[in-house]
Amino acid sequence: MKIFCVGRNYADHAKELNNAIPDEPVIFMKPKSALLQAHTPFYYPEFTNELHYECELVLRVSKNGKYIQEKFGNKYYDAITAGIDFTARDIQDELKKKGLPWEKAKAWDNSAAIGKWIPVQDIKNRNDINFKLNKNNETVQNGNSADLIFGFDYLICYISNFFSINIGDLIFTGTPAGVGELVVGDEIEAFIEEDSIMKLDIK
Ligand code: MG
Numbered sequence: 001m002k003i004f005c006v007g008r009n010y011a012d013h014a015k016e017l018n019n020a021i022p023d024e025p026v027i028f029m030k031p032k033s034a035l036l037q038a039h040t041p042f043y044y045p046e047f048t049n050e051l052h053y054e055c056e057l058v059l060r061v062s063k064n065g066k067y068i069q070e071k072f073g074n075k076y077y078d079a080i081t082a083g084i085d086f087t088a089r090d091i092q093d094e095l096k097k098k099g100l101p102w103e104k105a106k107a108w109d110n111s112a113a114i115g116k117w118i119p120v121q122d123i124k125n126r127n128d129i130n131f132k133l134n135k136n137n138e139t140v141q142n143g144n145s146a147d148l149i150f151g152f153d154y155l156i157c158y159i160s161n162f163f164s165i166n167i168g169d170l171i172f173t174g175t176p177a178g179v180g181e182l183v184v185g186d187e188i189e190a191f192i193e194e195d196s197i198m199k200l201d202i203k
Contacts, residue, residue: 002169003030009174025150036113048088054175055133055141058083061169068160073153079117082190082197086111115198134189143176
C-alpha cells in the first residue's frame with residue numbers, strides 16, 4: 001500500500017506558505033507505517049516543535065493501473081474521506097531551505113490519519129464536495145473540491161505516469177488555506193458536508 005500526497009493543490013494554501021502556484025502537481029509519498037490505525041491514539045512527535053494539521057480529501061484506489069487516461073481516472077477510486085496530512089512544519093521549513101527531501105517532515109509514523117469512507121456512489125458531485133476542519137470546535141479550514149488546481153481524475157492520470165497505482169493505495173489530494181499549529185490537548189474534527197468523518201485528540 002502506498003500513500004500519495006499532493007502539495008500546493010489549492011491556490012489560497014500555496015499563497016499562505018509563500019509558494020508559487022505549481023504548473024504541474026507536486027507529489028510526495030508517505031510509507032504504510034505513516035497511516036494512523038483506527039482506534040490508535042495520536043501522540044505529538046518528540047522531534048518537532050511546530051506540528052501542523054492539513055485537512056484534505058482522500059481517495060481510496062480501487063483498481064490497479066498505469067498510464068491511466070484522465071477521462072478514465074474516475075474508475076480508479078471507489079471512496080472518499082477526509083484525512084489529516086500531519087506536518088512537522090519547522091522541519092519542513094529547514095528542509096525546504098536546503099532543497100532537501102521532505103520525508104522527515106511529512107512521512108513519519110502516524111502522520112497520515114483518515115476518517116470513515118464515503119462510497120463514491122453516495123457523493124452527488126465529486127467536483128463540489130465541501131469539507132472542513134474544526135479545532136477545539138472552531139472551524140479553521142474550509143475547502144471544496146471545485147477549488148482543486150488539479151482535480152481527482154487528473155491526479156490519477158498524472159501519478160500513474162510515474163507509479164503504478166494499486167488497490168488500497170491512498171491519495172491525499174491537498175489542503176486548502178488555514179493550516180496551523182496543534183498542541184497537546186487539542187481536539188480536531190473533520191467534516192465532509194455536515195457529516196463528522198473523523199475526530200482525534202492530540203495526546
Ligand atoms: Mg498536505
